[in-house]
Amino acid sequence: MRIETQLAQLGSNKETKTGAISYPVYYSTTYRHAGLGESTGYDYTRTANPTRAVLEEAIARLEGGTAGFACSSGMAAVQTVMGLFARGDHLIVSLDLYGGTYRLFESLMTRYGLSFSYVDFRRLDEVKAAIRPETRAFFVETPTNPLLQVTDLHAVCEIARCHGLITIVDNTFMTPYFQRPIECGADIVIHSATKYLGGHNDVLAGLIVTKGEDLSEQMAGLHNAIGAVLGPQDSWLLLRGMKTLALRMEKHQENAYQLAHFLRQHPLVDEVFYPALQSETWEIQTKQADGGGGMLSFRVKSPALVGPLLSSLRLIAFAESLGGVETLITYPHTQTHADIPEETRRKVGVCDRLLRLSVGIENVDDLIADLAQALDQAERVWKEEKRDEVRDPIAPQR
């Protein structure tokens, strides 16, 4: 079955007792045993829950993996995967990394004796040079957040295989609709399902998919032992959201493409980052993914434009997060990337002129009109400020 069909039918033929099309929410935390040594497969809900199991089976199949695990958040998924490693282990990680993952690694995991090197995965020689005897894994995001840089997954997974390392990919930005890292050679896929998979900014969830029986068994043990599992109601909400993933991703992408073109020709915009706009990036992206997704970022001409632009938007919400049906704009400098050291931020290009858009599924003309009027307003404020500076000679000089 094609992916759109799998998605629309999630859980719809699993309930045999009543034939319910929408899979029920099983709230029971415990399950009766018929006798000694007997079980329906469900004993205690942390270990397994029927509603969660439908979701876990679904994500494993969509990603082409062996087993799936639903967690209480994307960060819980990352932490559960980190349970694979022990004191002394070293991981090589994407330099342009989700801020919360960076914080977890540096503020907590280092205390448990893990160490991390942050490398630009577009430079394969730097990746190879960072490998040490104690290196165990690569942890990759592609495209990266917020600069939409693309890592060649086939090449990176091949390097990992040659050195006996595992490759972990955070696939939040692409979802299995556009990209299936396990098909490229990855061993573990992680999602913040809070984003595109849920799709409606109303459920916090994380997912893990593992390849192979060994890793899957280990992960099942960690998932149960750590206990950061997804509740039954949230599992159901996520299943419901995922049914429309294909339609949403197509629309997110179509709108993002048009907004990227609008922004690129705007005189107040210096640079636009969207995978389809950079030919070198696009060449790699089309080898490993079926599209460019719905995220883009752009640099405005001056940091003085940012404040007035954000307060002039009427439709697009200035809010953190991404992947929902509503268009959101974020300012990575003070929001998502605030925990990343200034030096790293500068190195990857997250500056005070950069804005990130999670493009929703609204009519794109309304989105363009909103951005256009907000940019006009911002320009007016900016020019007035400059004029005031000239008029008032004691005003501080920049």
Ligand SMILES: *Cc1c(COP(=O)(O)O)cnc(C)c1O
């Ligand atoms: C949001 C996000 C996370 C963290 O997920 P939560 O569900 O917020 O815990 C991890 N990785 C990426 C790429 C994200 O965007």
